[in-house]
Amino acid sequence: MKSSNFFLALRRDVNEGSMLTNLMIKGGTIQKLASGIYSWLPLGYAMLSKIEKIVSDSFEEMGFNRMCIPTLHPSALWKKSGRYEAYGQETLRVYDRKNNEFIYGPSAEEPCVEMVKQANIKSSDLPINLFNIQWKFRDELRPRFGVIRGREFLMCDGYSFHETIDQSSDFYDQVLLGYKKMFQKMNLDVIVQEAQTGEIGGVKSHEFIINSETGEEEIEHNGTRIKALELGHIFLLGDHYSKPMGLSITNRDNKNIPLIMGCYGVGISRLVAALIEQNHQDGVISLPKQVAPFQIMLINAGDSCDLCIKTTNKIYNKYLDITLLDDRQISIGEKLATSDLIGSPIRIVVWPKELNSGQIEIRVNNKKQFIDVDNLDNIIKAL
């Protein structure tokens, strides 16, 4: 990709209150549209999509089937589970032309229970494991830190349905391991800890947190207090939803029993912010290659140097799918400053002087060195 064909939407002076949000807005990942509501610019959306893919693949590996639940849920469904009242002011209510009330889903247990219920399942259909990646809305009292705690956010939510609590619990334990793997894929060092079951109700629960400057609460970990940011949360719900909503099967004793449910959440949009927060220093963002919008940021520092142009184009064409080439008609200084915000793990600069001796500058993980052009392939493969 050439930057002349890519809407970078960079900003120079930003004062949104938190360092992380400023950095994200400067670099052109997000824009604020209203309090807690953000637009995703091409760069940010590319990152969001990569994370979504990693999470989606991980859930499929764990045995979930991907489906999709609407953003709008009929209020009646939420009245059945009792959460219409419990959620209260946090739910955004909307009305259609017939004045039917809907809520913009803050979570999707109710419609998911409904999905399984409509399928009229029998014991031998179990287990059923479903997941959904969809925008959610919670009308937070105080949105904070940009997309860390936005009102609108993208969440992956999985749901499991089993006949017995033991089966459900076994699956839950598998998911716990699957979650660890999933976060490892994004180079995130997560801490797993037991949690309260909260508003959602249920039997057992674990949360997956990272130590973060923009953490929302302080916790005790290995004897020290750290600021914790929650990235995922899983619950063994039991029959908390299936019972009031009437999702049951007839077992071999000819008894009607409610299904045992688990639910498993990951904050996708929050992960974008968390990954930027965990992978920047001194104003330079260097993301893990799995989530970086472009693995290589390429700059030609010799606009009037034929060999430089030739070499730059050669590199660009070789790594076309993973490279952003800054071809804007601006000063080299501005290109270098921009490159700090794009988040590519590799930055290549072609300087006229060094190219005379066949060398180019490469910066990997914030460390600069000059290498022979011929060695580039080895270094990129090693990453």
Add this chain to the structure above:
RNA sequence: CGGGGCGUAGCGCAGUCUGGUAGCGCAUCUGCUUUGGGAGCAGGGGGUCAGAGGUUCAAAUCCUCUCGCCCCGACCA
């Protein structure tokens, strides 16, 4: 929801206390010179001072209300 702060050019801000011609930096446009970490000089354009009402000869500035936004706390899958 309690406490604090803010809203002035596309962006970041000064001006408000003490009412009297709408300012600065960045960006943008024109021209020339530049080009190894956000280039320099010269010239130009751009404003419903968040909105409504009030006080006054006169309001960005004082008073009242409304809206929006941020921070601390409480809350929080």
